[in-house]
Amino acid sequence: MKKSFCTIILAIIFQALYAESKPTVVCTASMISDMAKNIIGDKAEIKLIVPIGGDPHMYEPTPTDAELVNHADLILKNGMTFEGWLNKLIENSGTKADVVQVTKGINAISSLVYENAKDPHAWMDVGNAIIYAENIAEAAKKLMPESSEYLDENLKKYKAELQETDAYILKRIQEIPESRRVLITSHDAFQYYGEKYGIELVSTMGTSTDADVQTSDINMVYKKIRETGIPAIFVESTVNPKLIKQIAKDLNVVIGGKLYADSIGEKGSPGDTYIKMMKSNTDKIVEALSKEVVAEKIDGTGDMKMVYGLLGIIVFLGALFLFIRKKNS
Ligand SMILES: [Zn+2]
Missing domain, CATH: 3.40.50.1980 (Nitrogenase molybdenum iron protein domain)
Incomplete structure (x- = not known):
């Protein structure tokens, strides 16, 4: 003992x-x-x-x-x-x-x-x-x-x-319909990812998180979302999501999730190792971009439907008014 x-x-x-x-x-x-x-x-x-x-x-x-x-x-x-x-x-x-x-x-x-x-x-x-x-x-x-x-x-x-x-x-990236392989995030952390795995990158910022946001970059992002009809854009774990949230709201697209960019995740999170971070990002991107487009407004057809609908109601009410007036006279 x-x-x-x-x-x-x-x-x-x-x-x-x-x-x-x-x-x-x-x-x-x-x-x-x-x-x-x-x-x-x-x-x-x-x-x-x-x-x-x-x-x-x-x-x-x-x-x-x-x-x-x-x-x-x-x-x-x-x-x-x-x-x-x-x-x-x-x-x-x-x-x-x-x-x-x-x-x-x-x-x-x-x-x-x-x-x-x-x-x-x-x-x-x-x-x-x-x-x-x-x-x-x-x-x-x-x-x-x-x-x-x-x-x-x-x-x-x-x-x-x-x-x-x-x-x-x-x-996994091959699962996304080809026209929707567009990744929109808040800074250019994903250039290497895009080049390797075949997904086009559009960012609202430069490669550094301290770069000034350029109006031309933002305009490009709006144009790209309208053109492609992609259903989701992404925020990053190490970058302020304010701008991306505003874009999502303006164009009625969803935020596909938070991607790990310049750091792995906290212990216990889905990206708490380098390998898990890369897999978790990929799963989020594939899932969000593969979804059916819900936001009709993106290409303007949603707005036009509403306009036609209103016109129809106006014509109908006008006809009804004329009909009643004719009947009463
Ligand atoms: Zn970075």
Whole structure:
């Protein structure tokens, strides 16, 4: 009895020492930290800077973040203008950790907003996520060469899951009638998604959430909805939905749901991992855009029916009036 008690105490001390010796991997965004967890497992402490649900374009680092970055052994970032605040944070923290851009080697799409800049939302193509995963594994192996075999094994498993997810999305998008494969959201987070999975993108904003809303963009959105008769538009989890709600109200289309864009979902939500986020978005898009068009008003035929109806009533009442007057005279 006494012996087993001692063994437990020793085990706890051992575990505490082991935990202390684990390296710290700091990730800027939740998609990256989720991928890192899949590959690194419990071989390192994986920490996140921008909290789940936060907007990495607009993030303002805190003193705690500087502390976190200071203690990091490896920093994983998306890059391509996504984390505009990161260089200053790294500089101020005095960290000596390696900073690895996990989008290294990706075939990047040009930004629609900023000249000579790349669109940062590369994770929206699951094919790119495989490159993210490979970059994460490579950086982790450099940090902990003793765990190389374990990391390779996890990478292999995770890549298979990503491939399955990629195929799932490709297949599901085909279920939407072709003319309705149009995705309208509040910022251009879905350019990579659209290009990969064959859905046209129309956004009310640029690729960054802080871009000014252009009247020409809004006009384009109204025109597109009228032309295609698409039944739904979407809001995003990290962007203010005000404008999209107004458009939906004006044109009598429904809001097809909240899509995860620049963050995975809260724990317990349908998108609480990167893979679940991509599948959940796809399910919402397919379901909303496949529905029969309910809003007749979109193409104006609803309005015209009402006008003809009123005209009919006026003619009928006029005839009735003339008839009564003739009968009475
Ligand atoms: Zn974004």
